[in-house]
Amino acid sequence: MDSKNNNNKAAIAASTYEIGRSDSDSDNSTVNSSQKIDSSEQVVPTDSEKYFATVRSSESLSVSSQKxxxxxxxxxxxxxxxxxxxxxxxxxxxxxxxxxxxxxxxxxxxxxxxxxxxxxxxxxxxxxxxxxxxxxxxxxxxxxxxxxxxxxxxxxxxxxxxxxxxxxxxxxxxxxxxxxxxxxxxxxxxxxxxxxxxxxxxxxxxxxxxxxxxxxxxxxxxxxxxxxxxxxxxxxxxxxxxxxxxxxxxxxxxxxxxxxxxxxxxxxxxxxxxDWIGSAVGVVGLLLFSFVWNQAPMDGWDKAYIIVLLVISVILIIAFFIYEINYAExxxxxxxxxxxxxxxxxxxxxxxxxxxxxxxxxxxxxxxxxxxxxxxxxxxxxxxxxxxxxxxxxxxxxxxxxxxxxxxxxxxxxxxxxxxxxxxxxxxxxxxxxxxxxxxxxxxxxxxxxxxxxxxxxxxxxxxxxxxxxxxxxxxxxxxxxxxxxxxxxxxxxxxxxxxxxxxxxxxxxxxxxxxxxxxxxxxxxxxxxxxxxxxxxxxxxxxxxxxxxxxxxxx
Structure with missing residues (x-):
């Protein structure tokens, strides 16, 4: 029994050592070991494992890759x-x-x-x-x-x-x-x-x-x-x-x-x-903000209308995020x-x-x-x-x-x-x-x-x-x-x-x-x-x- 446990631990150590290597290698090593996990325990794969699993499974979708x-x-x-x-x-x-x-x-x-x-x-x-x-x-x-x-x-x-x-x-x-x-x-x-x-x-x-x-x-x-x-x-x-x-x-x-x-x-x-309100506020805010930055080099940052439009655009962009996060249906x-x-x-x-x-x-x-x-x-x-x-x-x-x-x-x-x-x-x-x-x-x-x-x-x-x-x-x-x-x-x-x-x-x-x-x-x-x-x-x-x-x- 001790020998068996030692072998299992060695496998686990090898699996852990492989963590820094490719996801596919680490997936295989952990899956082989995880077969001994108690059935009441559920292993949740990481985001990276989900991604590479999706990519690997896509190779079998040559027939059904589109509807x-x-x-x-x-x-x-x-x-x-x-x-x-x-x-x-x-x-x-x-x-x-x-x-x-x-x-x-x-x-x-x-x-x-x-x-x-x-x-x-x-x-x-x-x-x-x-x-x-x-x-x-x-x-x-x-x-x-x-x-x-x-x-x-x-x-x-x-x-x-x-x-x-x-x-x-x-x-x-x-x-x-x-x-x-x-x-x-x-x-x-x-x-x-x-x-x-x-x-x-x-x-x-x-x-x-x-x-x-x-x-x-x-x-x-x-x-x-x-x-x-x-x-x-x-x-x-x-x-x-x-x-x-x-x-x-x-x-x-x-x-x-x-x-x-x-x-x-x-x-x-x-x-x-x-979302009509959010769309209007967001679009106007973005348009004015970029307009100011492209127009100011020509007319100068000291022009009153440049400063006014900059302030308005910032207010609109902030209002857009506040509305989107808290109020938009x-x-x-x-x-x-x-x-x-x-x-x-x-x-x-x-x-x-x-x-x-x-x-x-x-x-x-x-x-x-x-x-x-x-x-x-x-x-x-x-x-x-x-x-x-x-x-x-x-x-x-x-x-x-x-x-x-x-x-x-x-x-x-x-x-x-x-x-x-x-x-x-x-x-x-x-x-x-x-x-x-x-x-x-x-x-x-x-x-x-x-x-x-x-x-x-x-x-x-x-x-x-x-x-x-x-x-x-x-x-x-x-x-x-x-x-x-x-x-x-x-x-x-x-x-x-x-x-x-x-x-x-x-x-x-x-x-x-x-x-x-x-x-x-x-x-x-x-x-x-x-x-x-x-x-x-x-x-x-x-x-x-x-x-x-x-x-x-x-x-x-």
Whole structure:
């Protein structure tokens, strides 16, 4: 009997030693030992064990990874996935399409140079502010209906963006760009909602689809800037065709959605209601807050209306959270989110990461056009490295998720964003593209391609079943809104450093270092979450091993 107990204890010790290794190995060792536990005791798996168990079980879902009644054929399913990918591509293309030609647009409108930041910021500002509302509309009134509404808005306002050429009003153009973002706010959350509804949780097909949706970010950013540069190669006055062509593509994708997005997706199965008060207060607060940060560098922080709007926006944002937590009947942000520290940490990390990318994006184009004097087509075309690196990374994400914790992938992604700003901050203006610039473009897709699937999976694990559809909406809100807000912060720093516009390089570097600071904060938050999950799993596994040993001793 003693020999048997000693053998059991040795097995337990070996199992405990393996805790620091892969989850799959530790699962096997603890399961073998736990067979001797008294039947009255129940072992509760850790969150990490649940996640990897879900991923492993997904390998057996090749037949049932999606509910078969949604698609009549493989072609039907592939067409649906194509529409999902195009939604993310158009989002990023819409963000960068005016960047490679921003000097041409500014000259055509007679705009001040300081106003160029709005050519970038207005689109993600509005899309980020409305995404949660667009997602809730989809949950209540139908995901497909709101998706089609989003494409209709995007198509109409893309045409109007081109027509502003005849108004000679840069303010009208900026407003039209903002309404383009409104269309995207109804597209992105409902795409993710459809994928989440149609495919089984944890299935390989769902993970790969989400991964390739993320991969469309670098592809869309490349096409947006490159196509705009091509349009103006022969004549700068052709720039409106950038937006007319964008409208045509948006319309065609919308038509494809009409025919290939399934009609029988369940609608409002959780009996949700629209939170009108919370939506209005939250959206207005977010719009005003980012508006102040992007407008103040142009008009100055000493202007009375800037201070008044800043105070109002802060009051509205605070009021939004108070109302959502204490008074809303069906809150836009349920307590499962506002009361979950881990969810808040993940959202903050994503906010910081994509905020640094927003800074990098605007100042990459400014640096290339104003200091290196690249042509618009070469400035946009230089993004080709995004495609090479992006698709390589995206093709691996679906498999990496099986063997690496999402929290680790998230840290890597935020690091990729931050390194892009750090490398650019020390890049000489006269250096060849093929050194620092090419290198950072290979690193940045780490952030773009890894952050979306990693954060979506983590949030999906953290949220209860009735709020699964919110994971994508929350991530997209952070992705889009952060680019507008953080750009405003960086522009404020740049204007204070660039000697009233006489030292552009000094100002641009100050903006890049601002991005490095924001990104470092994001890395710290993501790392804290990662180490906390490691520590929690270690403690739970240690407790499990001790419980097994105690049970064996009692039954021995």
């Amino acid at each position: 078969p009644q949604y698609f009549s054929s493989k072609l039907h399913e592939w067409a649906f996935i194509f529409t999902c990918l195009m939604g993310q591509l158009l989002n990023q293309a819409g963000t960068t399409q005016s960047m490679s030609i921003m000097n041409i647009i500014a000259e055509d409108f007679g705009s001040e140079t300081s106003k160029q930041a709005w050519l970038f910021a207005s689109f993600p500002l509005v899309s980020g502010s409305f995404i949660l509302v667009g997602g809730r509309f989809g949950d209540i009134y139908g995901l497909k209906k709101m998706l089609l509404l989003g494409y209709a808005i995007l198509t109409i306002w893309s045409i109007i963006c081109g027509l502003t050429h005849y108004t000679h009003s840069d303010d009208f153009f900026i407003v039209a760009k903002a309404f383009q973002g409104l269309g995207v706010s109804f597209i992105l959350p409902n795409i993710i909602g459809l994928v989440g509804t149609i495919y089984e949780p944890g299935s390989m097909k769902k993970n790969i689809t989400i991964s390739f949706i993320g991969a469309m970010a670098p592809l869309g950013a490349t096409f947006g800037g490159l196509f705009s540069g091509i349009v103006v190669v022969k004549d700068d006055k052709n720039w409106p065709w950038t937006f007319y062509a964008f409208a045509i593509v948006s319309f065609l994708v919308g038509v494809t959605c009409y025919f290939f997005v399934p009609d029988n997706v369940p609608t409002n199965t959780n009996n949700l209601k629209m 069906v809150p836009l942000l349920p307590k499962a989110i506002t009361g979950n520290r881990h969810i808040i940490m993940i959202l903050l990390a994503i906010f910081m990461g994509w905020g640094t990318f927003g800074i990098w994006s605007f100042y990459y184009f400014s640096f290339s056009l104003n200091l290196r004097h690249f042509s618009p087509v070469w400035t946009g075309g230089a993004y080709f490295a995004f495609i090479l690196s992006g698709f390589t990374i995206a093709s691996c994400v679906g498999f990496l998720i099986k063997i690496i914790r999402p929290s680790i992938i998230l840290v890597i992604s935020i690091t990729g964003f931050t390194m892009g700003n750090l490398i650019f901050a020390v890049t000489p203006a006269d250096q060849t593209y093929w050194r620092n610039t090419f290198g950072m473009m290979l690193l940045l897709p780490l952030g773009m391609d890894l952050s979306f699937p990693a954060s979506s999976i983590i949030l999906s694990d953290q949220l209860p079943p009735e709020y699964q559809g919110m994971a994508g909406s929350l991530v997209n809100t952070m992705v889009n809104y952060s680019q507008s807000f953080c750009l405003g912060v960086a522009t404020t720093v740049e204007k204070q450093i660039n000697s009233s516009g006489d030292d552009l390089l000094k100002g641009y570097r100050a903006a890049f270092y601002t991005g490095v600071g924001i990104g470092t904060l994001g890395i710290s938050i993501a790392s804290l979450y990662m180490f906390e999950t490691f520590w929690t799993d270690y403690k739970e596994k240690t407790k499990l091993a001790n419980d097994i040993e105690s049970s064996i001793e009692r039954t021995g």
